[in-house]
Amino acid sequence: MEEYLLLLKNYIKKQIDELDEGKEICQSIKKQFQQIRRSLSNDYNELNNQFKEIHDDFFYIYRKIDLKNLLDKIEIALKANCEHICCVDYVDINEYRMQKIQYCEKCWTEFSK
Numbered sequence: 001m002e003e004y005l006l007l008l009k010n011y012i013k014k015q016i017d018e019l020d021e022g023k024e025i026c027q028s029i030k031k032q033f034q035q036i037r038r039s040l041s042n043d044y045n046e047l048n049n050q051f052k053e054i055h056d057d058f059f060y061i062y063r064k065i066d067l068k069n070l071l072d073k074i075e076i077a078l079k080a081n082c083e084h085i086c087c088v089d090y091v092d093i094n095e096y097r098m099q100k101i102q103y104c105e106k107c108w109t110e111f112s113k
């Protein structure tokens with residue numbers, strides 16, 4: 001069960017990263033198109049229109065909302081279904097202070113206290 005959920009979680013996380021990356025690339029594609037559009041033939045305008053139709057601003061916004069909702073649900077399911085193996089670790093807050101953190105070594109869920 002955890003293995004399935006972990007795979008799913010990692011996959012969705014990757015999708016979100018790729019979506020962020022894709023959004024940036026998409027913006028530079030649109031910018032470049034603006035700069036060269038006058039010198040392009042109609043064929044290229046048509047191509048760009050098709051691209052824009054599929055990749056409007058809402059494409060990224062809604063897709064990210066969907067993926068994040070799904071990720072939240074997966075994390076809740078993981079937390080509820082994993083037979084946690086609790087680990088304790090210390091992380092530096094600054095030069096002088098450390099903070100104790102507890103997490104599950106199987107699903108990486110963090111527990112407060």
Ligand SMILES: [Zn+2]
Binds near residue numbers: 106107
């Ligand atoms: Zn766990």
